[in-house]
Amino acid sequence: MxxxxxxxxxxxxxxxxxxxxxxxxxxxxxxxxxxxxFLRMVADLDPSEGRVSLDGVDRAAVxxxxxxxxxxxxxxxxxxxxETVAEHFPTGAPDRxxxxxxxLRLPAEVxxxxxxxxxxxxxxxxxxxxxxxxNPRVLLLDEPTASLDPDSVRGAEAVIAGRRAAGxxxxxxxxxxxxxxxxxxxxxxxxxxxxx
Amino acid sequence: xxxxxGPLDLALxxxxxxxxxxxxxxxxxxxxxxxxxxxxxxxxxxxxxxLVLRVVFGLGAPGPVVGIVAxxxxxxxxxxxxxxxxxxxxxxxxxxxxxxxxxxxxxAVAVGLAALRPQPWWDPHALIPLAGIVLGSVMSGVxxxxxxxxxxxxxxxxxxxxxxxxxxxxxxxxxxLVRSAIRAGLIPVLNQMAAAGxxxxxxxxxxxxxxxxxxxxxxxxxxxILFLLAGASGLGVTGAVYLAARRLTDAxxxxxxxxxx
Numbered sequence: 459m460x461x462x463x464x465x466x467x468x469x470x471x472x473x474x475x476x477x478x479x480x481x482x483x484x485x486x487x488x489x490x491x492x493x494x495x496f497l498r499m500v501a502d503l504d505p506s507e508g509r510v511s512l513d514g515v516d517r518a519a520v521x522x523x524x525x526x527x528x529x530x531x532x533x534x535x536x537x538x539x540x541e542t543v544a545e546h547f548p549t550g551a552p553d554r555x556x557x558x559x560x561x562l563r564l565p566a567e568v569x570x571x572x573x574x575x576x577x578x579x580x581x582x583x584x585x586x587x588x589x590x591x592x593n594p595r596v597l598l599l600d601e602p603t604a605s606l607d608p609d610s611v612r613g614a615e616a617v618i619a620g621r622r623a624a625g626x627x628x629x630x631x632x633x634x635x636x637x638x639x640x641x642x643x644x645x646x647x648x649x650x651x652x653x654x
Numbered sequence: 655x656x657x658x659x660g661p662l663d664l665a666l667x668x669x670x671x672x673x674x675x676x677x678x679x680x681x682x683x684x685x686x687x688x689x690x691x692x693x694x695x696x697x698x699x700x701x702x703x704x705l706v707l708r709v710v711f712g713l714g715a716p717g718p719v720v721g722i723v724a725x726x727x728x729x730x731x732x733x734x735x736x737x738x739x740x741x742x743x744x745x746x747x748x749x750x751x752x753x754x755x756x757x758x759x760x761x762a763v764a765v766g767l768a769a770l771r772p773q774p775w776w777d778p779h780a781l782i783p784l785a786g787i788v789l790g791s792v793m794s795g796v797x798x799x800x801x802x803x804x805x806x807x808x809x810x811x812x813x814x815x816x817x818x819x820x821x822x823x824x825x826x827x828x829x830x831l832v833r834s835a836i837r838a839g840l841i842p843v844l845n846q847m848a849a850a851g852x853x854x855x856x857x858x859x860x861x862x863x864x865x866x867x868x869x870x871x872x873x874x875x876x877x878x879i880l881f882l883l884a885g886a887s888g889l890g891v892t893g894a895v896y897l898a899a900r901r902l903t904d905a906x907x908x909x910x911x912x913x914x915x
């Protein structure tokens with residue numbers, strides 16, 4: 459259970475939300491409404507006040523890096539820090555992730571590719587795979603399929619659905635109402651930095 | 655011993671600067687004014703420093719000597735802060751680089767005094783040039799290291815945040831940036847060591863030889879000095895970049911770029 463209680467920072471919030479394992483909540487609203495800030499606060503990437511807990515464990519009681527491996531934020535334009543794709547994954551992860559890689563329509567050789575050669579869509583799918591590699595309990599997705607073709611979008615949605623069936627909690631920023639309808643069981647509308 | 659240059663001799667040198675300024679004006683480099691101002695500043699500064707030092711040397715007390723060194727350290731702190739493209743906000747801009755530079759200089763000067771054994775230890779003929787040359791070297795290394803680190807952090811922000819978001823600690827996420835900034839900050843002193851004597855005669859040695867000292871003695875003094883510079887730069891640059899990495903993150907391993915100007 460992910461529990462968010464009066465989470466806020468300067469002009470954002472307060473946000474309250476409780477999500478059970480397997481639930482997916484869409485965060486909707488116009489650009490600049492504070493959707494990304496909300497996700498970043500939940501991941502503790504931006505300073506915030508209020509309480510966030512996972513299965514009754516307050517995040518303040520957990521070292522921040524460990525919290526972020528459980529509650530993992532995936533930015534809309536995630537960064538890359540090494541030359542090749544494989545260097546961004548923990549050792550052994552490529553084998554464990556083989557089925558999800560296939561669902562995302564990425565070839566097995568992709569791990570040997572230099573990051574500079576990747577297309578925007580490949581980067582986005584690999585960033586999702588990279589986030590799944592840490593086996594998070596909660597995944598905070600910021601427009602995860604914005605630059606994907608329809609085929610890849612279905613693949614990404616299938617991967618997310620598969621993880622949800624295993625108990626993953628998902629918070630999803632999406633501008634696509636159809637995608638929200640397909641993926642989300644709950645909805646949080648945000649406007650002007652506050653729940654609308 | 656070569657006599658020191660008189661006003662006419664300096665005028666000859668000044669003509670050389672004027673030539674350079676004229677060249678800049680002719681080529682439209684826009685540097686003529688800056689160059690003339692810098693030349694005048696240099697002449698005024700060094701003349702004034704010469705006067706002050708003569709007074710301090712005459713006083714024969716440690717207080718004024720240490721005071722001079724402290725003023726030099728403050729100037730170094732200012733220079734480091736002034737050279738940052740995107741400085742740390744608030745007093746950190748000058749305090750971080752300045753404190754680290756002063757600390758590294760104290761260590762290097764202590765080593766230098768232990769080796770040279772001037773009597774008394776605060777003899778201004780030893781302490782002031784020693785502190786000055788160490789401060790200058792650490793200052794430029796720290797300025798380059800800090801500037802490189804903050805610049806890389808702004809450029810690589812997404813990459814660093816991606817690592818943090820996946821559960822890296824701030825030390826893990828920043829390690830490549832810290833390493834390359836330290837390397838960049840140490841290149842000047844490494845070049846200086848490698849090229850000493852082959853490409854240039856170091857300034858201090860040049861001065862000593864012009865002043866009539868035996869070149870062999872001048873060389874061994876210079877070797878000691880370069881060792882001190884290398885050690886002090888290593889301490890200073892490493893310390894400054896690590897502290898900047900701490901300042902630009904927080905205890906919850908978040909990137910805090912709003913602390914950058």
